[in-house]
Amino acid sequence: xxxxxxxxxxxxxxxxxxxxxxxxxxxxxxxxxxxxxxxxxxxxxxxxxxxxxxxxxxxxxxxxxxxxxxxxxxxxxxxxxxxxxxxxxxxxxxxxxxxxxxxxxxxxxxxxxxxxxxxxxxxxxxxxxxxxxxxxxxxxxxxxxxxxxxxxxxxxxxxxxxxxxxxxxxxxxxxxxxxxxxxxxxxxxxxxxxxxxxx
Numbered sequence: 766x767x768x769x770x771x772x773x774x775x776x777x778x779x780x781x782x783x784x785x786x787x788x789x790x791x792x793x794x795x796x797x798x799x800x801x802x803x804x805x806x807x808x809x810x811x812x813x814x815x816x817x818x819x820x821x822x823x824x825x826x827x828x829x830x831x832x833x834x835x836x837x838x839x840x841x842x843x844x845x846x847x848x849x850x851x852x853x854x855x856x857x858x859x860x861x862x863x864x865x866x867x868x869x870x871x872x873x874x875x876x877x878x879x880x881x882x883x884x885x886x887x888x889x890x891x892x893x894x895x896x897x898x899x900x901x902x903x904x905x906x907x908x909x910x911x912x913x914x915x916x917x918x919x920x921x922x923x924x925x926x927x928x929x930x931x932x933x934x935x936x937x938x939x940x941x942x943x944x945x946x947x948x949x950x951x952x953x954x955x956x957x958x959x960x961x962x963x964x
Contacts (some may be wrong), residue, residue, distance in 0.1 A: 766787065766906070766927055766941070767928070768786075769782055770782075770947070773949070779889050780886065783885055783886055783889040785860070785893070785897065785935075786941065787941060788850075788929060788941060789841035789847065789848075789851040790850070790927065790928040791852070791928075793823075793866065794851045795852050795893065795925055800825065800853065800924075802887060802891065802898060803884045803924065804884070805882065806827075806884050806886070807819065808881045808886040810871075810879040814862050816864050816865065817880075818877055819858070819877040820858045820860065820912075821857055822855065822856040822858075823853065823854075824853065824855070827852060834910050836854045836856065836906070837849060838905075839856075839902050839905045839909060840854075840902075840921055841901060841902070843935055844900045844921075848931060851923035853923070854924070855884075855922040855924060857881050857918065857919045858916040858919060859874045859916065859917045860873050860917075861873055861916065877935075881920065881922065885922075888924060893924060895923065896923045896924055897920045897921070898920060898922065898923070901921040913918075941946060951963060
């Protein structure tokens with residue numbers, strides 16, 4: 766299944782093809798080489814002072830199913846229902862402090878988001894899909910995987926190959942089949958002054 770974005774202006778096909786499915790092929794593994802390529806894409810994201818505040822913990826079900834299960838247990842039940850089929854789970858964390866001076870880094874979350882998007886776009890280019898989730902227990906994950914307090918728990922991400930939606934619940938099937946939507950450009954992007962639509 767593919768759900769390309771319906772855009773108001775031409776964009777690169779990789780960006781248009783990136784989407785967040787919930788139907789994952791539980792029988793198709795993501796290789797270690799593929800995982801490293803995804804992380805390399807994240808590594809080259811831009812960051813304030815080149816500080817690279819992101820830290821990702823990766824769980825590969827085919828390499829360490831017990832650790833993967835502990836990660837899945839940190840996800841809320843509604844997301845577990847479909848994430849259980851993703852062969853790879855990722856915890857995305859942002860350093861609250863700059864590495865070069867240990868002062869607060871208010872851009873850490875912004876930069877970490879850029880790294881996550883880089884990973885997602887790389888995944889699309891490789892025929893993989895990702896789905897980022899806010900529905901997880903960050904403190905449970907922190908305790909289970911020894912994440913230091915100075916790191917903010919940003920998101921969990923499922924990574925794998927898209928599957929047929931027949932395995933999803935009726936509610937999730939309906940969401941999968943619904944058209945992708947975005948607000949019009951003019952609601953989000955302004956020309957020269959706040960709230961003056963760019964188009």
